[in-house]
Amino acid sequence: MSNSAFHFLLLFLTLFLHLTIVFSWKKEEFRNCNQTPFCKQARSRKPGYCSLIATDISVVDGNVNAKLIPKTSDQDSNPLILTLSVYQDGILRLKIDEDPNLNPPKKRFEVPDVIVPEFETKKLWLQRVSTEVIGGDSEPSSVVYLGDGFEGVIRADPFEIFVREKGGKRILSLNSHGLFDFEQLRVKKEEDDWEENFRGHTDTRPYGPQSISFDVSFYESEFVYGIPEHATRLALKPTRGPGIDHSEPYRLFNLDVFEYLHESPFGLYGSVPFMLAHGKSRGTSGFFWLNAAEMQIDVLGAGWDADSGISLPSDQARIDTLWMSEAGVVDAFFFIGPGPKDVARQYTSVTGMPAMPQHFAVAYHQCRWNYRDEEDVELVDSKFDEFDIPYDVLWLDIEHTDGKRYFTWDKVLFPNPEEMQKKLSAKGRHMVTIVDPHIKRDDSYYIHREATQKGYYVKDAKGNDYDGWCWPGSSSYLDMLSPEVRDWWGEKFSLQNYVGSTPSLYIWNDMNEPSVFNGPEVTMPRDALHYGGVEHRELHNAYGYYFHMATSNGLVKRGNGQDRPFVLSRAIFPGTQRYGAVWTGDNTADWDQLRASVSMVLTLGLTGISFSGADVGGFFGNPEPELLVRWYQLGAYYPFFRAHAHHDTKRREPWLFGERNTEIMKDAIRMRYILLPYFYTLFREANTTGVPVMRPLWMEFPYDEATFSNDEAFMVGKSLLVQGIFTEKAKSVNVYMPGEQAWYDLRTGITYKGASNHKLGVSEESIPAFQRAGTIIPRKDRLRRSSTQMVNDPYTLVIALNSSKSAEGELYIDDGKSFEFEQGAYIHRRFVFSDGKLTSINIAPGASGKSQFLSNCIVERIILLGHSSGSKSALIEPANLKVDVELGPLWLRGSKGPLVPTIRRPNVRIADDWSVKIL
């Protein structure tokens, strides 16, 4: 008895501990740099460590080739092969790999299917290299042409690569501190013990250590940005250097992190090894390393190299970084900018432009883990109607399935999925269901059966189907690196194969890091094997990308290439932007995470992934109504606007917090719908230029230093500035409004001087948002159930005049659904206001072939902010019609809207050329 009582006590304690650990991120479950040999070693190296020199420089196939050999004849080390190529728009590509002619144990992994095929067509065939002796070098350096006024340089001894303005200032460089290291693959000998153990997991490391590291320097840069995904500030803080307490490097290793912390360099669900640097004088540059293995990146604080004795030119405002990766090859891209949007374009010319989403996907999404059953779906749907709150997409999380077998439905909860979707789609709404990459190991589950038979699973180190644990329990993971598996997977989304699906159903890919509950660091063992003998360590960060790709391509196939896919992914890799939207994962309902969401979404945008957002309301925990309201107000400006919640949180649909809060949240959602024409135009801009929808202020104001580290405010496009409110019961907020031009309060029309700080009173009704003087924003002011019904609604144009009484803006429209726009089936207008006259100009190139997009939409209202004349009428040309100019409301929302000069019912067709002259 006493024994059992003792037992009981212990048990109680055990339970207690289990309960407590449930509540926070467990640092020790994840490897830190010191527990990671390649990171620890690379960090411990001193500048000047690298002894390689570049030799045998030659031009082959339009590339510059070289060999990297140790300066002092090293016994055991093979020369490395270096290839330098140059692409249009000032892009320099550097590859370094083992020499295939020297029979390495295996080919190191180069990530396929990330670089878009078109990129190769932009290659400049180098004919020759010039040489130049730099400083007191013993060997001459090789210089290649890199666009107008720029050059790439291979310095032979000490080995260094850099990009500079022609004959002048450096922009970017690699190995300037001599930290380059490349561990070559080896064949295991008897005495080699390469095994690594972490928390009970053994990594066999059959090829031994194979890491790569090097330093990269950005010149005349004040801040560096990018390398998502971390819950950090927008401008990356140094992780090493004088005065910096111990900090982990920024880690890039896709992980399913439970309750992540803000302000941490810890790696989250995605990895984009692309860093941007920006400074006032020189502008923006970028460095991208295409590598899917675990990466760690140090941002080195000024003075970190004080003792190194290596002095670099242009020591002013240089930012040094250290890049470390566990495996792969060097395949690095240098982007010269010089503007932020130039870098965005250059980077996306390599990894692809953000896909053009369907119009509905740009609207508001309602999600929760879980909408319980069909009745629940119907109830939530009807509540939106009851409160006249628009929404476009209702989401179903994992519980809709039959025992977490994706592509199936819980027969009790969802007996009639097709009917349910049809009911939604009758109101122009869509549904999204979740499909994760872990496949339940159940022989009666067709996906598992087929995948097993066909050998489509990732294998463990012994060659058996890898068996891990996820939602369904024991699970295996499809090997998405294989194109065959991806095709097979894509077929599963056809309407025939996915029983219970309809054309209005789209997909959500979660857990694709991949998340493996009982794997090392909650993911797959590094020695698991993929298609072609690729080790998981080499591929890890791209696993979710291939899964996302396969799903997205499956949906394209489902729609016979006529229907743009919508797939949300949690895992991220360069190129993700081509396949769909992403979100910032399982955040928490607190103010800090609301704030962090801005930096995270901005960072994703900078690295090409424009279509992103954070869970509105915060996934974990119950937001106070005020926080939820603020989150809606901010989230309405995220490119991806979705509310989501953990299943043990209280219901939090917008009508559950009293009439007042319902009104405010409805207003926030409506703001998004009203601005949909503007947002959609921005998505098209991202689709053609790589410039994100949601932008850091410095992207629009690259010469205004006050913007460089501002991550509380952001731009939506170039016309809209939004300031978040991140504290409880805020009474006032300081808003910095950059640029020379004034800003108009979006709701009141009140003007504020540019290039200054404004302390503004804050109300609960909205967060501050401003239209930039000199811009024109297209709106659709009519309220509808969903964006689908807005198609034929008339436009409102809001003209915010600048100091010279002029403004301009754009509008892009297409069918919102198909790929016809790629054949030119769209309307693209530029509106220019000057000298009291608004002109609509066609900027779409003539539609190629027969594809044409037509719209009968008209402009019902033109609002003139900053227009003071007492004009009473306006003349429409070429119709030669007179219309009234009067004082009208800026917003059609209830009682007291401010009155502003308004051209009433010009009723010009949006697709036509016309002008409206104020008389």
Place this chain on the structure above:
Amino acid sequence: MGLALLALVIFGFASPIVRSDSVLGVSPQDEEFYKASSSGSIKCKDGSGKFTRAQLNDDFCDCLDGTDEPGTSACPGGKFYCRNAGHTPLYLFSSRVNDGICDCCDGSDEYNGSIKCPNTCWEAGKVARDKLKKKIATYQEGLNLRKQEIEQAKLAIAKDEAELSKLKSEETILKGRVQQLEERKEQIEKAEEKERLEKEKEDKKRKEDAEKSKAKSEDEKEIHIQDESATGSTQNNLEGSPKDQNLRLKASLHRPWRSKKISLSDKRLTERNTSINPCVVQIPQLIAILMDKDVPVSSSYVLNRGTEVEHDGNFDNEGSLENSIQQHAAVDEKETAGISDTDLHSGSEVTHDQVAKPEKDASENTEALSKEELGRLVASRWTGESSEKSEEDTTAEDGGHDNNEQTPESTHSEEYDAYDLENDDDNQMYDDDDNVDDSMGEDIGDEHHYNDPASSYRSDSESESDLSEIATTSNPSWLEKIQKTVRNILQAVNLFQAPVNISDAAHVRKEYEDTSSKLSKIQSRISSLTRKLDNDFGPVKEFYSFYDRCFESKQNKYVYKICPFKQASQEEGHSKTRLGRWEKFEGSYRTMVFSKGDKCWNGPDRSLKELQQKLDEMNKEQPQSHDEL
């Protein structure tokens, strides 16, 4: 209400004729507003501005409140009126006008040619009218039912109150008797003491004969033994043995569920992902369904409950008690077996691991976990179910199948066991109210057929056992008998002189024990009745009979159990979540509030607001929503 519904029906039939000069989207009552101002400008209703007749419905919003655009979608705040001749008129949000979706049955909201909406008002109206008629009928029926309930409540209250006053007077009498007996007992004891002292004196005096004194001491022993058997034979004896057994049972049962926890602590954690536990449960139609199928107590249920009632109320029925003990023992074995199974999974060192675990942070100890356990553990962070819940989960798992209703043992939750054990027989009979807290966790009618979408049955508390008990206690002859016996005893043993008549003394003691035990039973019954009557049963006590009833409804995988005035719970398979205990009525008796349920993970306590209109329920009205289910 009936009249209002009737009026609606009539109104539906008598829809006004559509006039050609009417303003689109304006109700007939409102037309005057627009007409009156036709001369010049018309004011916006909110006073924000004015507009000309030409601007009325010109598809441009001039009034922020939408006054000028009743027939278009131009003002986001506007309302569109459709006449729906043949059916009920309707106000729509202006967002519905010309949006390509037919909202009015007369199709008047879609007039821009993008879609053709057929007029379906007559058909829809007919359906609605039929529904209303039916509703009225049900309403009438419900009224009757309500009347019945009120009548029944009156009777039941009268009965309970009568019983209460009777019990109270009995209490007074018994108190007197007990006092008398006590006095008499004390007299006897004094006499005995005196006798003993005298004997001792004699002993001292006589001292010489050791054998004699030995014999005397044996006599004393004998008396003592007889004494015990005398009192025991009435009650203590019988009561004592089940108590002892219960104690044993307690001891044996405590271990299994504790050890169960051990084996579960990691493994069960993943099971929960199969079951979502909504923290805020909304079951609007639940009670309605329940009332809809207000079935009498099923016989199988009664039988099952019977065992318990018997071993509680009937002292000679040792058999049933034994049965139940064996049943528990079986559970014990089964669970122990389950544990060893799990232990085997994680290796022979499991116990040591588990012993060591609390000393370290559990998360650091993941190396000791099997891969499966680790998977479950990590999964549980997201699913985050509480330990109690998961325990039940695994209990279910131990039972074999999640939804196996045929494993009653495994439904014995921790609370259930505790309940059984902590109530000794006496308490169980009268003190169910005291044990509401404990009995919350009890599975009322696990054997009940879940296939019924909803059903009601008598709550376990006082029903069966009490009725029988009431019959016993309130039997007049019973009281008379006691009184008579007492009188007899008092008379018979009137004079106490040494030596005390041994059998008389035993008799007195027995009667004393007996009577005071009856008294305490009566007192606890009084307190439970008083507590019952103290409840708020509605303005005309129409909910009185609900006190002894429970309702359950199967909503997909969950079974919701609601015992008004007691508690509400949600069950899935064998896992049970307490949604709340009775708090009060709300919203003029239309809502039952149960609060302080099991804590949600990372969240607040669960609570249940029984949203269904209780009044409707009493009215036996079939709610519209039910039809939509």
